[in-house]
Amino acid sequence: MEIPLFPLNTVLFPGWPMPLHIFEPRYLEMVRYCTENKSPFGILLIREGKAEGDVYVEPYDVGCMVSITQTEQLQDGRLLIMTVGQERFQVQSLRRNKPYLVGQVAQLPYLPEKTAPLQKAANELHPLVLNYLTQLTTLADNIEFDPTQVPTEPEALSHMAASLLQVSLETKQSLLEAKKISNALNFLTNQYRREIDILKQFPQQEMGNFSIN
Template structure:
């Protein structure tokens, strides 16, 4: 684990969804502030930050985001329709917002601290029943949604992948993102899957 605190400045994109590290998030951009942001990120090969909206909406006045989000890096784009930019992003490090600013074009920017992940550890034996379900989902969805590498031996990666696909309220997804304990995240997910009788496979 990296013990050095990393503080960086990022443009923010508050959304009605949660991005997890290594997750794939396609976006359709049409507001000038976000078109400009994406163009700048692609030109300079720099990321932006995605945070779940706590108050407000995706369009119009700047929304109030949750403090914990994830870095988003643009890995693909298409502008086949005038005025619309379709981008594909890949989740990077989690971060916590320290300061947030609203620019004249209503784009938000923030100074954030990047959050360390725990050392790689395997899925605990008591929670191994989650793996067949995730493996089946990954195989069915394909690499467009779950690009390589697939780290089924990493409790953090497994927890993030399950957290992003569970049919749960977005605020619950946000709480799973905020957890620093990978095993605790998996235990919560395991309890949900067990309660809804999903551990034997997809219904």
């Protein structure tokens, strides 16, 4: 399928919301196209170039398709939109004959795995994510954390855990590109153990405001 592409300095995972402030004319045009045609667009991490004003930006090949759930037009023409990640995709080819990038993309499903060991890997990560968020509640003011928001289903858990983790964009991109969910879960399990140990060293109320939404 062919969709508009929006290169950004961020990595989005399926199921995760992302608010966007749209002000460049080319992306205002892109959002108009998507809303009028009920089309998704794709968010990709920038490999080379700048998010603003760079026509020849080079994105990574794997990104997240998003749908627009809310739009608000400001008086000066800018748009505030809320998007939600839907599924991973891989770019097969790019077109640059419009003000914004357009890509021929294919869905990128994970390789199939046996249910029992996959759920076992998720069961190892799940309490670590809860522990991590609990640690943050002792460090941050006005935290919003509901344990029921942390899923137990392996794919959804891996996406949430990857979104919350404070690691480099390149590391997040590698997680987005994982061929198997178990690969992401195992990496995240090790990383969360390290993060929890680090958080224990912070004095209370040093983190400021935090929310998992």
